[in-house]
Amino acid sequence: MLKKSSEKNKETEVSSDCSPVNLNQALSTSLEKNIETLKAIFIDDDTIATRWITNCHNTILQYCIVQNDGLVSSVIINENIIKPLMLSEALLNKGQQIDTLIQQVLLVNQVKRTKEWQEIIEAVTYGDTVLFVDGEKEALLLNSKGFNVRGIDEPSGEKILSGPREGFCEALMINLSLVKRRLRTNELKIKFQSLGVRTHTQVCICYIDSIVNKKVLEELQQRLEKIEIDGVLDSHYITECIRDSKWSPFRATGYTERPDVVVAKLLEGRVALFVDGSPVALTLPYLFIENFQSNEDYYLSFYYTSFERILRILSFLLTLMIPSIFILIVAFHHEILPTTLLINIARERLGVPLPAGLEAVIMLILFDILKETGIRLPSGIGQALSIVGALVIGQAAVEAKLVAAPMVVIIATTAITGLLVPKLNAPIVYIRLLLLALSSTLGLLGFILGLAGVLIHILNLYSFGIPQLTPMEHLRYQEVKDIYIRGPWWKMMNRPSKLTKNKKRLENADRGDCD
Amino acid sequence: MLTGVIAIKRLFSILLIISLCLLLSGCWNYQGLNKISIVSGVAIDRNVDNHNYQLTIEVFDLSGSGKEGGTKSQIVEAEGATIYDAVRNAKKRLTKKLYFSDMQLVVISNQIAREEGIQPILDWFMRNEKPRETFATVISQEKTAKEILTASGVDHKIVAEEIEKILDADNRTTASTKNIDTYKAMNILQGKEGNALVLPAVHCTSNQDKKVVEVNGCAIFKGDRLLGYLSPEETRYYLFAVDEIEGGILTFPFNEKNQDTQDNLTFEIFKNKTKRSYSYDGNRLKVFFDIKTTVALGEVGIDIDVSKKDNIEKIKTVAVTVFSDRLQTVIKKVQTEFGCDVFEIGTMISKKDPALWSQLKENWNIYFQGIDVEVRPEFEIINTALTK
Numbered sequence: 001m002l003k004k005s006s007e008k009n010k011e012t013e014v015s016s017d018c019s020p021v022n023l024n025q026a027l028s029t030s031l032e033k034n035i036e037t038l039k040a041i042f043i044d045d046d047t048i049a050t051r052w053i054t055n056c057h058n059t060i061l062q063y064c065i066v067q068n069d070g071l072v073s074s075v076i077i078n079e080n081i082i083k084p085l086m087l088s089e090a091l092l093n094k095g096q097q098i099d100t101l102i103q104q105v106l107l108v109n110q111v112k113r114t115k116e117w118q119e120i121i122e123a124v125t126y127g128d129t130v131l132f133v134d135g136e137k138e139a140l141l142l143n144s145k146g147f148n149v150r151g152i153d154e155p156s157g158e159k160i161l162s163g164p165r166e167g168f169c170e171a172l173m174i175n176l177s178l179v180k181r182r183l184r185t186n187e188l189k190i191k192f193q194s195l196g197v198r199t200h201t202q203v204c205i206c207y208i209d210s211i212v213n214k215k216v217l218e219e220l221q222q223r224l225e226k227i228e229i230d231g232v233l234d235s236h237y238i239t240e241c242i243r244d245s246k247w248s249p250f251r252a253t254g255y256t257e258r259p260d261v262v263v264a265k266l267l268e269g270r271v272a273l274f275v276d277g278s279p280v281a282l283t284l285p286y287l288f289i290e291n292f293q294s295n296e297d298y299y300l301s302f303y304y305t306s307f308e309r310i311l312r313i314l315s316f317l318l319t320l321m322i323p324s325i326f327i328l329i330v331a332f333h334h335e336i337l338p339t340t341l342l343i344n345i346a347r348e349r350l351g352v353p354l355p356a357g358l359e360a361v362i363m364l365i366l367f368d369i370l371k372e373t374g375i376r377l378p379s380g381i382g383q384a385l386s387i388v389g390a391l392v393i394g395q396a397a398v399e400a401k402l403v404a405a406p407m408v409v410i411i412a413t414t415a416i417t418g419l420l421v422p423k424l425n426a427p428i429v430y431i432r433l434l435l436l437a438l439s440s441t442l443g444l445l446g447f448i449l450g451l452a453g454v455l456i457h458i459l460n461l462y463s464f465g466i467p468q469l470t471p472m473e474h475l476r477y478q479e480v481k482d483i484y485i486r487g488p489w490w491k492m493m494n495r496p497s498k499l500t501k502n503k504k505r506l507e508n509a510d511r512g513d514c515d
Numbered sequence: 516m517l518t519g520v521i522a523i524k525r526l527f528s529i530l531l532i533i534s535l536c537l538l539l540s541g542c543w544n545y546q547g548l549n550k551i552s553i554v555s556g557v558a559i560d561r562n563v564d565n566h567n568y569q570l571t572i573e574v575f576d577l578s579g580s581g582k583e584g585g586t587k588s589q590i591v592e593a594e595g596a597t598i599y600d601a602v603r604n605a606k607k608r609l610t611k612k613l614y615f616s617d618m619q620l621v622v623i624s625n626q627i628a629r630e631e632g633i634q635p636i637l638d639w640f641m642r643n644e645k646p647r648e649t650f651a652t653v654i655s656q657e658k659t660a661k662e663i664l665t666a667s668g669v670d671h672k673i674v675a676e677e678i679e680k681i682l683d684a685d686n687r688t689t690a691s692t693k694n695i696d697t698y699k700a701m702n703i704l705q706g707k708e709g710n711a712l713v714l715p716a717v718h719c720t721s722n723q724d725k726k727v728v729e730v731n732g733c734a735i736f737k738g739d740r741l742l743g744y745l746s747p748e749e750t751r752y753y754l755f756a757v758d759e760i761e762g763g764i765l766t767f768p769f770n771e772k773n774q775d776t777q778d779n780l781t782f783e784i785f786k787n788k789t790k791r792s793y794s795y796d797g798n799r800l801k802v803f804f805d806i807k808t809t810v811a812l813g814e815v816g817i818d819i820d821v822s823k824k825d826n827i828e829k830i831k832t833v834a835v836t837v838f839s840d841r842l843q844t845v846i847k848k849v850q851t852e853f854g855c856d857v858f859e860i861g862t863m864i865s866k867k868d869p870a871l872w873s874q875l876k877e878n879w880n881i882y883f884q885g886i887d888v889e890v891r892p893e894f895e896i897i898n899t900a901l902t903k
Contacts, residue, residue, distance in 0.1 A: 343586055
């Protein structure tokens, strides 16, 4: 706590006037008046502290610093702001000292002059110190941020076996530093803007100037300008505001907590969006295939990861279709089954009370409840949950003849394959139930109908003007290398087309086989 | 306002498309697996007293756990004026509907096949959309067809499945019966080339004092009427003639005149190709069977050094003579006893010379009895197994 020590410094009582202060008024030359206004602005906020300072060599020179307790570093304020101001022997004239203060007195790396109250408010609430100088119509915003942030950990949501383990934290500048360290070029552009009528959250757009798709960039800026939102607490707030096809359950922006992923996406011509206070960076445009890509694909042998990627695509299809295909076979088209399988399934279904379709829906919802509980639970209870899940829903339900054993197998397969593509968990839940409902009422016909509908929907998805199914719509040799499989790096000569006009990734690509 | 109209239009067209899909699609129906009884096989007899069809339906018994001893079967009996009637009558004593899609076997009694023909019986199975048309139709050599289905199998508890599997593997290992899917049988019945239908024949035999089923040669038809049977041995030569041999063995006596001694030779058939051709001189038709068979010497019951080339040649000569003798006997038997073209000679002629066929077609069955046949077998012994 700062104490108001000097006798000369009077603490002006601010009348408890509830009417909002006019933020558009100009700063006054009178120090007292400015402080009065400031106190009026921050009325009933006891963390805002003021400190009066007088130069010991020239007592005419009066200053007042205002800062927000808890957000500032007291070392910086004591050593680099108060001490020089008090002890300065520089030639300072009341009324014309701002430049000299900045250049000769203050030992602070970032100093900004301002005449706006709005700017002062944003600076104070972000850990900066405001210096009011008696006789000046300007105030100085001094960087004195000193709040605590979480360290750089490995993100728990994106665990990998090998590769860089750094992850973003909640502080924007640290996140940018992680990116910048990996991209040491002047072509990396970083532009700030603030979003949120109340929160004034810092949002930052990153891109590489020579690679980025300018149309996407423009589109993004336009959409950001249109956002009118109270507060932005996580990057997902922005995702939903700027996406194309607003009601689609599919993602329209990529998200990651890893700086290496952001840099890789920037290098392919995408734009990254950081939000202060969120460890999740957005990348856009987002292609559908990115749902199946993982950064680890590029850190392990391409033989292995190509296989993994095919598995992920297969799992996506399986997790959507397995329950509905099973139901349509069991309830409508038994003829498809070989006799032995038919007998086995029929035997299990004997004496089970519910029809297969209803059984599948109930089991699916039960599994989703289990999954959600597992995420929300304190970690200590997790084991109890898995026992209940495995024993009660699996074994006991079958033995009690509540559900048929094949159904448990089907649901288990659906669940496991669903976990392999976490980026698609939202659409999967809905599409799966839709297909299930259709195939348990209309059989194969309904299934095909639903599948066609889903496909049409995916084909209609755009991300910032780029069709999300690109480049899967047609096969080109060069592009297949990073879609269904992951080609070796020396073969991936081009960046994904449509993302950028600057196609060549490798310098000597012209001796290769690009199309 | 305008967008509202468009939205309604769009909704309407989507509903229209969906309802069209519903109307234009084929048959489908919700049918829970716990509401059906899966039929494995059907045996058809004629009740002598009231002249009704008597159906013996074998269904899978799903009540057991299935873990020990495999799936068992149950028998449902029903009577009716037609097959369909009988099937529906069976429902009177069942809670579940009979489900025919996985049916594997139809057994027709000897008596019905001989006196009434099999076409009216198979009609329901082919006409109804449910059964797969690949099921096997066999003729019971027992008094009734029911006896076959109520006997037991050695490997499977389900007789229909047992017979189906035996038939499936038969051509490759024993070559003792004819394996034919029912839709092909129907094609022959409805065909115009004068081909005769051949169906597998099944009888009961005793194995460890248990009554078990066994395939036993084949049944020869004229039209859809049963004429008689070929024994398993004869069936093998018949299969040679129609080029359907895929395996099996051949057994010859080395010295045919000396019947008493045990001097049999056994050949294992590896590969066979039978080429049929004919010559017609304006009056007489002569049919040639060129049989090229690759065999191995599987069992030698005589004291002979098979490592010597001379001896192998000797064996070969004996084999060729005996083989052509036997095949000719079988062909002669079919010609004289049955007088129907089971060798598909009519098809061969109609393909190569339609003009000649239209001339012969009229009295083909009679003409067939007088055809000259020449058998020209050729054996290649590729090995003599391990013992020298």
